[in-house]
Amino acid sequence: xxERPLQEPTLLLLTALADEPRHGYGLIQEIDAISQGxxxxxxxxxxxxxxxxxxxxxxxxxxxxxxxGRARKVYxxxxxxxxxxxxxxxxxxAVVAEAERRLAARRAHAVRPKGALA
Amino acid sequence: MTRQNxxxxxxxxxxxxxxxxxxxxxxxxxxxxxxxxRDAGPLGRLREALDxxxxxxxxRTGLGSDRMAGQVLxxxxxxxxxxxxxxxxxxLLRLFAPGVRTLPASSxxxxxxxxxxxxxxxxxxxxxxxxxxxRWTAARALVVSxxxxxxxxxxxxxxxxxxxxxxxxxxxxxLAVPLLTGAVVLAAPRDLLGxxxxxxxxxxxxxxxxAVLGSGVQLVETYYLFGLGFLHVIGxxxxxxxxxxxxxxxxxxxxxxxxxxxxAAVAVLPTTLQVTVQLxxxxxxxxxxxxxxxxxxxxxxxxxPFQSTPPSAT
Numbered sequence: 211x212x213e214r215p216l217q218e219p220t221l222l223l224l225t226a227l228a229d230e231p232r233h234g235y236g237l238i239q240e241i242d243a244i245s246q247g248x249x250x251x252x253x254x255x256x257x258x259x260x261x262x263x264x265x266x267x268x269x270x271x272x273x274x275x276x277x278x279g280r281a282r283k284v285y286x287x288x289x290x291x292x293x294x295x296x297x298x299x300x301x302x303x304a305v306v307a308e309a310e311r312r313l314a315a316r317r318a319h320a321v322r323p324k325g326a327l328a
Numbered sequence: 329m330t331r332q333n334x335x336x337x338x339x340x341x342x343x344x345x346x347x348x349x350x351x352x353x354x355x356x357x358x359x360x361x362x363x364x365x366r367d368a369g370p371l372g373r374l375r376e377a378l379d380x381x382x383x384x385x386x387x388r389t390g391l392g393s394d395r396m397a398g399q400v401l402x403x404x405x406x407x408x409x410x411x412x413x414x415x416x417x418x419x420l421l422r423l424f425a426p427g428v429r430t431l432p433a434s435s436x437x438x439x440x441x442x443x444x445x446x447x448x449x450x451x452x453x454x455x456x457x458x459x460x461x462x463r464w465t466a467a468r469a470l471v472v473s474x475x476x477x478x479x480x481x482x483x484x485x486x487x488x489x490x491x492x493x494x495x496x497x498x499x500x501x502x503l504a505v506p507l508l509t510g511a512v513v514l515a516a517p518r519d520l521l522g523x524x525x526x527x528x529x530x531x532x533x534x535x536x537x538x539a540v541l542g543s544g545v546q547l548v549e550t551y552y553l554f555g556l557g558f559l560h561v562i563g564x565x566x567x568x569x570x571x572x573x574x575x576x577x578x579x580x581x582x583x584x585x586x587x588x589x590x591x592a593a594v595a596v597l598p599t600t601l602q603v604t605v606q607l608x609x610x611x612x613x614x615x616x617x618x619x620x621x622x623x624x625x626x627x628x629x630x631x632x633p634f635q636s637t638p639p640s641a642t
Contacts, residue, residue, distance in 0.1 A: 215526075219522060220519065229449055234363075235363035238360070252518075253360045253361045253376055254357075255517075255518040255519050258393050258394075258517055261393070262392070279386060280362070
């Protein structure tokens with residue numbers, strides 16, 4: 211194995227930005243929703259990940275705005291991030307398909323009557 | 329924690345960031361913190377502030393996830409927990425080895441020390457289970473508990489009948505693995521940590537290797553199978569084989585890159601330091617090997633931020 215799969219926080223962040231740009235707290239809420247409440251990303255962790263992904267060119271700062279007197283940046287998925295997310299989605303799809311195939315084979319094996327020929 | 333204390337905690341957390349970074353990002357961090365803690369209780373606000381503080385410390389020390397050093401720690405953290413777990417589980421042999429009467433629990437410190445020796449591997453096993461399932465918040469709490477327990481155990485041992493017999497290096501030996509492993513786990517950037525099938529295979533292999541090697545050393549030390557001279561060699565030999573084994577496991581099951589090599593070395597560094605604290609020639613060789621393989625790529629990478637876009641890097 212030569213390629214490291216995306217870690218879950220990164221995958222969730224890229225997924226949260228896949229449909230539209232979002233600001234920091236919007237990302238925290240979206241990740242909470244996507245993971246069905248399992249992952250609650252905290253401010254410092256989120257910001258560390260955003261720093262890294264911006265530096266890697268996977269996301270970009272789309273605009274900066276002030277809402278209710280509070281400054282915030284709006285982040286968007288960059289082209290490279292879209293490619294990485296698409297590749298990871300494909301990898302996960304292949305894993306899911308293989309898992310389904312094996313489970314189906316196991317089920318078929320389990321219901322086959324004893325002594326029946328294949 | 330009141331709202332006022334909460335903003336005070338955030339101010340302190342922001343002060344931990346480098347000044348230039350704080351000037352550029354402080355307002356946004358404050359805004360995200362305010363929104364994230366809008367409905368949070370005192371504990372929630374404190375945890376959020378601690379997370380911001382951790383981010384500041386990582387920025388200041390160059391251990392952020394955008395730096396290779398942070399990546400190396402993220403590689404090392406799960407393996408370090410696996411090595412520590414295997415070693416502590418192997419340490420139980422000292423309690424249960426047939427024909428060996430190690431702890432005459434004649435006083436309260438002795439009894440508590442004995443209880444601590446039995447409880448520590450359980451805490452590490454629980455931490456390993458948390459890492460296995462990707463629950464890093466729980467893993468960190470368990471590792472910190474194990475660190476505290478080990479500190480208490482060393483203090484108790486100092487007052488117990490067995491004591492350290494005037495050799496403080498024994499205290500260093502007993503504290504090296506929990507404290508250094510804890511430091512690696514706490515310093516690793518959270519956004520690079522998570523469960524994956526390849527990581528689980530690495531955890532299994534590394535824990536088994538550390539447990540088997542550790543058990544072998546315990547048996548040799550317990551029964552003095554090869555005489556006193558061999559005991560000076562077996563510790564460094566164990567550390568060297570452990571380092572090579574963890575490296576092979578990491579390269580076979582993980583990504584074959586610089587951070588994997590350095591991560592494996594950082595993961596075995598606490599154990600290596602533990603067994604080489606009384607420097608013998610063999611110990612010096614092993615210690616240098618592990619230090620070189622961990623620090624050379626570490627220091628080279630620390631000077632430059634993460635290079636563009638390989639998806640494999642996250």
